[in-house]
Amino acid sequence: MNCPKCGGENTDAARFCTHCGDSIDGPATCPKCGGENQQSARFCVACGNSLKPQTPHPPPPPRLARAALLIVGIGIAVFVVYRFRSSDPEQTVRAFFNACILHNREEALSLCDKTVNWESLYSRDEFVTEFFEENDAVALSGMQSSLGHAGRTTAEVLLYNRGEKPSVSVTLRKQRGSWRIAGIVPIENPAEQCMSNLKQVAMGIVMYSQDYDERIVCFDSSGGWTKAIYPYTKSDQILLCPSAPEMDVCGYVMNLNVSGVRQGDIADIAGTALLWDGTLNAVNGASKCGDVARRHEGGFNVAFTDGHVKWLSSTNAGFDCGNTPPPPPSTPEGGYLCQECSNRELTTSDLQGKDCHRLRLMRNEMYARHGRPFRDPDLQRYFDRQSWYHRDGNYSDSRLSALEKRNAAFIRSEETSRGCD
Incomplete structure (x- = not known):
């Protein structure tokens, strides 16, 4: 039987052309008695058997197309393997994120070889990320903050190599309910990044004071001073110091002596400390010249009440906390504020x-x-x-x-x- 479309030769029982796949309008053969029937017949005229229509099958792809698909598949496999083994920071981090995202450090240490669905990240409040490459433990810790915060559409995550200072910053963007990697930036000098972050936090406090009668934020404001200045900094990431991955809440400490004080009441605004590298790791961390973390070559960064930042080699060099209590708020005649x-x-x-x-x-x-x-x-x-x-x-x-x-x-x-x- 020849195909009416392409003219290809087929067997008499064929319903579809083996060359072009087109339907061959030939007689319908009864599978029970072999009698021929019209194509539209539902039952055999000879034996009454039901004639079920055959399901058309598309023709097999030409050999050339199958070879092309095989080559493409091999290429994809090679690309995936390359990404997971690549030493390039961006490629490593991307492969790492797709491989292992865990809820907390304990889970990471015990279950790091198991895969957690990337799509579930957006609903987690805290996470720690770690991965293993060729049985050589290389741990990366992510920022433990509320990525699931209502209204949050972007977030930054700092990743650290365990025992090493170089790190990378990963920017995440929420799209259609899921977090996606929007950018990856290597941090060549964590100490400089830490100083830059401290500078931004200090400027956030300065801007806060400009809106509140020149008064510095109170350390024990609702949610802590870190929450009070968020409308001015627009970032939780700058509260972290890349050189101290264990400080996953806040890497800096506020000067308790200037908490709630007007800038005009500070005798030496450029010489009085406002913030410094600290060890409290709290949203309301404050101290009177204590809890210092000397994490940068034996020294530490200090931000002063005028907003400038300086590296100090010891707690006694230019580190004035203004220990003299500020004057009380002025009161009207009669001695009452109200x-x-x-x-x-x-x-x-x-x-x-x-x-x-x-x-x-x-x-x-x-x-x-x-x-x-x-x-x-x-x-x-x-x-x-x-x-x-x-x-x-x-x-x-x-x-x-x-x-x-x-x-x-x-x-x-x-x-x-x-x-x-």
Whole structure:
């Protein structure tokens, strides 16, 4: 039987041309009795057997096409193997990310040879990444921060070679619900990167103070000082020092003596420390010239309250924490920050222009008027300086009037809405 389309010769029983795959409109042969029937017949006219239509099969690809597919497959396999064995940082990191992403360090140490689905990364709050190459353990630790944070569409991850300083920075971008690698940049000098990060953090605090009556952020702000300055830095990555991969929350410590202090009250703004390489690894890490990490050739980086950064070889060289307590906030005649707090109900306009530190003092002042002792040492020192304050060991909150309690709650709600501690 010849194909009506290409003319190719086929067997009489063929329904499709073996040359071009076109349907051959020949008689339908009954598989039971061998009788011939019309193509449209559903049952054999001779024996009544059901004539099920045959499923068409596409013609096999020509030999040349099959050879081309084989060559392409081999090429892909060679490329994948090359990427996993390549010494190039970018190729290594890409292969590494696709190979092993783990939830925490303990899991990484025990299960690093197992593959974790890359697509699941976006839903994890913390992760540590590690991989093994040719049975030679080479561990890379990723930034342990909330990539799943609501609204976050980009993130940076620092990767470190265990026991070595060179590292790479990987930029991730969230696309259609999944994190993808957007860029990989080798960091040739972690010490310089650490100083650059510290500079950006310091400038974030300076910008914060410009919006809050020139007052430096309080170390114990809600969520810590690191969270308070995030709107100005727009990055959690700069809180990390590439030379200290174990510091996965914050590699720097804030000067406790300048916390909540106005810059104008600091005698030597260019010589008073603001931040330095530290060991606390906390969102609210603060110290009085302590907890120093000498991680850069025996020295450490210090950012000063004017924003400039300097490397110091010892804690005694140019490292002034301003140990003299700053002067208390100025008070109006009569000695009270909020004279009207006990006389009338406060409104929003009464709180405008007042930063978190002053709001906190105003609220606690209503308690202090009745002799309340304070557990917070800073508050206690402040009220001890006030001539009207007399600490009462028998103090009770019941001494406040209903008006004072309402005003205290009103100020507290304003502090909460601003993100104050």
